[in-house]
Amino acid sequence: MIEGKIIKFYREKHRRTQGELVKGICSVTHLSKIERGMTEYSQEIMDMLCERLYIDMAREVTRYHQMNNVLDSWQEAIIMQRTAEAIRLKDKLEEEPLKGIPDLRLSYDLLQIRFYLFMNDIDEAERLIAEMEIPDESEHSYEHYFYHHVMGIYYFLTGHYTKSIQTLTSINQSKYTNHEYFYHLSLAYHSIYSNITSYYYAEKAIQHFRKTLNMVRIIDTETIMLVQLNSREYHDFPETKRRYENLIRICDDCGLTDRKAKLLNNLGYEYNRRNQYEDAVYWYRLALDIIPEKQPLYLMVLNNYIESNRLGNLIPANKLLDMSLKALHNSKLVADASYMELELQSVILQGQEQAYYEMIEERILPYYRELGSQYLAERYEEILFQYYMKHGEKDKALRLAKNRFKSQATLLI
Template sequence: MIEGKLIKFYREKAGLTQGQLCEGICSATHLSKIEREITEYSGEITHLLSQRLNICLDDEFVRYHDLQQKLKLWHNTFVMQQSKESEILKEEIEKDTLIQLPDFQVFYQLLSARYYLSNYQLETALLIIQNLQKNESSFSPQDRNMLKHVLGMYYFHNGQYRDCIQILTSIDQSQYNQFEYYYHLALAYHLIHFNIISYYYAEKVLDYFQKTLNVIRIIDTETIMLLQLNAKELHDFEETKERYEQLIRTCDTINEIDRKSKLLNNLAFELYRRKKYKEASELYKEAMKLMDEKVPHYLTALDGYINTCYKGKLLSNEILLELAHKGLKIAKSTKSYNWIFFELHLYQLNHEEDDYYHFIETTALPFFRNMGFTMLIEHYEKKLFHFYNRIGAVQKALDLANSYIQGRKSYYDHE
């Protein structure tokens, strides 16, 4: 009974009251029931009403279903990571006046939020999410869970990984069939270094992407799984390298430059961890050449490049300072949390030891704890502990050691 919705939509668009539209055709009460879809009606009446509105109901019926299909296709472009197709569909959908129908508004707003998230327009996405939350109680179970998914993605893009995990794990799987959110869970758990749980969700979503023949997201998921294999201990390097190179070749085949740059960055990091600094630096440079400086991954690669060149003594201190200043400037202009890594570089490169460790104690560690960056917390707590020991700050060293022990549960503790 879409006809009633369409008649109401075009009546209100024309600025007519129910009485004005139905005069000489039917009673206002009957028109009200037609619009609310609570009565039977004859085709003759709807024909006369549509004539007065100067529309063809058959054509509008087709447009309605076409728009419904376009919204589904638009959603699929986000899952398939098809940015060009997404832009085309967005433009087509927004030109269609029927998008103003209440039937489409919630799904359309949810997809709009995803669109702005995919383009790193976080503030615009958040405004849409907040407006949707005002009426969340009236949503269908599918839309309520999709709102959680979109909010989780916002938290992820904003670096709020624990909030991301909390909202995504509250999704009711029985009421939501978009299993792509497992990928976002895998990635969020990876970034707070919960490697086993990350691998678990990656395996679940890999099965989903394989069944839906989503090659691009298969690359993404296998990348996460590779990271987990090398997270706690260094996995066999030849196997690791071979799997990265296979994924890079796949990216070349389907012309996925963005993903290739991320894979090069990750392989560079594996080389860095194995003290192969020269090889790592070359891959970091290759990765950065493929990236726009404004995307978050560029800063990750630049941070890795500075670390590698510093440890391997591959560049002069002056050049490294220039790169650190450049990274800090980009991070601040893009409001990226990566700013903290470039601040650390600057303290270290300027040989300001006291200031460097003071910054770790007062700024970096609290920041990492708030973000839930477990591996970074452990790394910098260890550095700070050794510094305290070296300068004879015994009580501070003991307090830090105690904090470290209290914050970790024994393997045998189950309570």
């Protein structure tokens, strides 16, 4: 019973033992059963307990139910990507003392972690994860699988894609009704370039988002599906372009600038991989114009922009080098992959061929291997393999080939 939980919460809050609270009212055993919801009680006893705790039980029960509703609204705001509302509800919940009741506390703690991951505040999320305790009795409950969902998101955002997949696939979808996690599974599989599986989960995710009228996530999922269609071979390009432009228009209508920037970049990439460099530069430039320079996405798009200009001989190498060095100097994202990729671009723009391949060998390739990013690791392995063969370093080429065969065999197990 809710009343028993409330009595226990305020008793512990006032640091009173059961014996101290019930003196002259009832037995300790009776109070213990009330607190655990295992017995009936008289209204007279409840009134006396509330008087000693200075609480109005009817008001507290109403607040308990209201807090449950606010927690549900907070989760919905995060899922629907409504940032301002999510921040407002977080502030409201911080002022609510009843969040300390154990069953509410678990939901509140999980949603706090989910909120900070949503806001990309990884440090605060990590602090809360370290403090998190999941009760044994919650195993196979909604909260148990919500914890797995949250941890799957955390592993994804910290670049541990394989661990993210292992965590998210452990969720029982019949017991965990928040099928938003299919979207995060699709993202994780996309990040290791498992395109068919990514597309499969994207289809499941978009069904859920259509049912819940989550337009923002519909756009995000449609974007993933487009990327998968074009991942290994060229899809019908006029159709691809039409779908991208349609999603860009929807972003304009909904005021989704951040999503629009990603779509513009993706469309630029589709032109770039078809060696249509002038068109690629056009779309990259549109993306750069609306991305704040402090965001990791800015460095990634800038790197793509510089590469297309370099490959198409559209801007002199010295001007492209100045552009990249200036961006690196102004950026604080030194640990981000986009920073490292732009550093690599700067090396090749300076004509330092040996330094370019050394950086791939010593920094780029180990980084993507550790992340479990199969596609990017294979891409740089191929670049190194060709370099080794060209310069007669056959032992290195053989070791690289063996390592690649071993990693591919592991994926088949």
